[in-house]
Amino acid sequence: MDGKCYGLLGRKLGHSWSVPIHQALGCPDYRLIELEPDALEAFLRRTDIGGLNVTIPYKRDVMPYCDEIDAAARAIGSVNTIVRRPDGKLCAYNTDAAGFCYMARRAGISFAGRKAVILGSGGASLTAQACARQLGARQVVVISRSGPDNYENLSRHADADIVVNTTPVGMYPGNGAAPVDLTTFPACGGVLDVIYNPRRTALLQQAEALGIPCSDGLPMLVAQAKAAEEHFFGTAIDDGENERILAQLRQETENIVLIGMPGCGKTTVGQALAQKTGREAIDLDERIAARAGCSIPEIFARGGEAEFRALEREEAAKAGALSGKILLTGGGVVKTVENYPSLRQNGRIYHLLRPIEVLPTDGRPLSQGADLTAMWAEREPLYRRFRDAAIENTGTVEDTADAIWRDFCAHSGD
Template identity: 75%
Template sequence: MGERVYGLLGRKLGHSWSVPIHTALGCAGYRLIELEPEELAPFLRREDIGGLNVTIPYKRDVMPLCDVIDPAAEAIGSVNTIVRRPDGKLMGCNTDIDGFRYMARRAGISLAGKKVVILGSGGASLTAQAAARQEGAAEITVISRSGPDNYENLGRHADAQVLVNTTPVGMYPKNGEQPVDLAVFPALEGVLDVIYNPRRTALLLQAEERGIPCSDGLPMLVAQASAAEERFFGKTIPAGENEHILAQLRREMTNIVLIGMPGSGKTTVGETLSRLTGREAVDLDQMIAADAGCSIPEIFSREGESGFRAREAAAAAEAGKRTGVILLTGGGIVKTAANYGALHQNGRIYQLVRDLSLLPTEGRPLSQGADLEAMWRERAPLYRRFRDAEIDNSGAVEDTAAAIWRDFCEHSGT
């Protein structure tokens, strides 16, 4: 027999991180396999299948097509990994549960003895329920649109201690949508969201704001892939490998966001960073001008500052959905509180600082003839609220760009 087939089985896969993860784990031929429902059974009869991961909508559909179902997958009622056993039989397993427990432990969220509320009732919900049972949760409640526990009577579960989102609400490209308001659950000790694009859904942004330990689904994705590889090839993958791959993916996906006073050097630093890193630099002001069909000063004169800020918020929401780019913002982006979520959802935010006497004002609608001291007093606390790090830009632009890239490589992988 020739090369065996390894890959991810689904219907519409689009961009998936499974290929780079499995490649990093040593499975060089791993690929995406898109099938229509009627193609599923004939495909699984192929004798060259080595190992497959299975994603929506086929996690239950493949079960009757497997020769053997692992007891853990049977208990969950869902298969996400199919392995060719030495005797030639196809065995259905579930490594999502390994991934889920890894994600929770990594975030320091214990399910033992806790009331766990799970949003959604699909395949990922079955995994979360099984993991909560294995971890010894005291009570498990599943919220669905039409079940007895639904989004209209959430108040009866105000004592929830751990909240798990297994729905696609808030997932790219519908960033910013939120399945529930965490204010309903004042006793929360942890929030887990199986979504990993964006890095921080609106639900996780609210958890961060409230100081609640939380995690996105990327650690789960990496750990379940690692557990699948162990089953595919009968090998043990060192524990640290998950963290190594996770850090690598985080760096690739995270945006570098530059904020700061008008004239603080965001454009020149951004262009230098782009050359240094090979990343695309996305200028929000250029996006706004292109969309409006006129220059920024013209927008200010026609629509006033409020009109410009509305356009700026729309551009931030759109650009913030992207991953792995450099975002260059206008000096006043921090004046609209909602822009924080848009920029922070996938980004690490750097404030460039430069002495006020060095800030040029030419061609800057709010800087010309303005009292820069007063502007600074108003904006300084807003910049502090938005930023992850402050970078001095008084010296050579190459030094500033290098300092940002050093910090980014050190901190974006966590």
Template identity: 70%
Template sequence: MPEKIYGLLGRTLGHSWSVSIHAAVGNQGYRLIELEPEELPAFLARPDIGGLNVTIPYKRDVMAYCDVIDPAAQAIGSVNTLVRRPDGKLYAWNTDISGFLYMARRAGVEMKDRKVMILGSGGTSLTAQAAARACGAREIVVVSRHGADNYDNLSRHGDAEIVVNTTPVGMYPHTGESAADLTRFPACQGVLDVVYNPRRTALLLQAEALGLPCSDGLPMLVFQATAAEEYFFDRKINPAENERILALLRREMENIVLIGMPGCGKSTVGAELAALTGRGAVDLDAEIVKTAGKSIPDIFAQDGEPAFRALEQQAAERFGRESKKILICGGGIVKSPQNYGFLHQNGRIYQLDRCLEKLPTDGRPLSQGADLATMAAERAPLYRRFRDALIDNNGAPQDAAERIWRDFCADTDSQRT
């Protein structure tokens, strides 16, 4: 008898973390299944399908090939979970709605009696609409590219109280993009974004800056996955597993970012962290040298500081969107405010602190002949703006690395609710 197929069905899945989630629940055979639309009929007719999750753009398309659709999923108008049962029929459910409600609940985003504006009109939008109705939203507005409510007339809904993004705008690798400017919605009281890679899309970075309750889509993804596993294998999973898996993924995927004064030991501590965690370390200054084809002192001498800062920003943008990395930043990376979003979107930022008299200046253009006390005073508010935690590095670099890792692990655990 052929081995049954378990996996995620979609068109472009390189960004997906679903395999890690299902493996954490015990489904080691789960895989990514990328198909073109014309391949759907033959694939969905296969008798060896065990269980499938379905993502963009097929959440509605697959319904035509299902034999039995759960009434709740039928009412929503999209499905995300398929199972071939012993009777040979293909059964379908929508576990996304439970995941969406879980995401909103743990973020403290309340939709009852509020105006909910949903960006996007695809299958996930249908789920968000159903969730908003279930929560008793006062009004639900769906914004699409070509509908009556579109991105050119968002001002009509400046009174929106909850903003939900169900589009892939801002998703890896196209990070930094946002479907809406939250300052246009002064009544906004919460933001939900179904994108989970990066951890903080441009929309969520803005929500954080405005002090709004918000969440990325990873809690939704985890919850719907464990609910799907219950259908796959007809078993119950302890609800606590959702928080365990979520913390595990946060710890595995989020970057560790090191900032601080020139010579404070970022490279040395970064190397210790790499040895401690098994992660790859990326030195942004070294990447700038590769790109420019010349040393940093030569960049400053021949092209000036503005040219260096432009290269630094490109490096922060490039590597800040990656996952599972240790990013070692130059001392002046905080001088460009845009770099905060690049580094924070997928990372926890640590400032290393070291006594000024211990800071070397060789090979550091802005440190040579400079008043380090004045430089440190000028940069102090910038470092405070960027950092999530301050780490003393006046002792052994290994000690600083261990403190960072303990804090990083504690932070991912503390995100459980």
């Protein structure tokens, strides 16, 4: 671009989505820069630095090496954006604040006059605290593992109106963990989680189930990146870019999950979607058979449905943690309640519908000799519970795949 170094500085960055965001904003050379603490000082003395974002664990560690720190960043006590000016000075800013405010506003969560509980005490927490106060919170409480307000005495703050997670608990690859149980806060009316991978952490899935307005951290990540780019190159970027890039990332990273009765066409429709979109289609039954070293009927013969469901639960958790895939499930995946959060965390779930009388049964242990009408009566409420949308699969495979893709693109910015 201009021969300078642009990128995200951190210690472990395998989870990061910053590169595609900055490339979409017009910085094609942006890259991930993983450094150990003892290499930090030497790197920041490089003269070819153009612009850097800074993440865990260096948001405070880089401050002593910066020549100038923006007043707002100094007040927060944490920086996430560094620019080397033409005179050679390193100037630091905190664009996370702009991102946090954007995330809260987009989710319709107001801090004005409300009590906020912020989980965590690191750099992201400092930003969240400053923003909560700036947005008019009447009280801000920081929960840490060893401070006066900690996870052992959360009940002291049962009157909290807003819960903000700034810890890495629940972040990929530690999917499924939650830092708190939201029922501890019966007055809670808003939940913000700075984690963006997975899209729906266990904390956010509980918020959704409780009907609490909530947001993951991707809107924050995109908005802070736009603000950082403005510092990098000294040019204003239209605010509309936030929504454009957010919708693009949602579409690229969210999974398409197919559920439905045995024989409803999940495999053929999934293959058509894979061809249409260029995505990888992952068949959970194939993964289960490969892991067991035998066919699905042989698993049932050996250990019954219980063994199969246990393997299915584990493979659903693994596949559901991936991004940008097409997941093809077995007909009974909905019988295990734990599979819902696994599939939902990164996916939009489609229920394929086909008349019972045309469903094939060959090679399907639970369908052969079964009363499919009774099976449907048992599973229909479960499918309804899991699904985001129902799609009729009574026309051509291509028509069904097209219908799913149209719906998926239409909801990619949700």
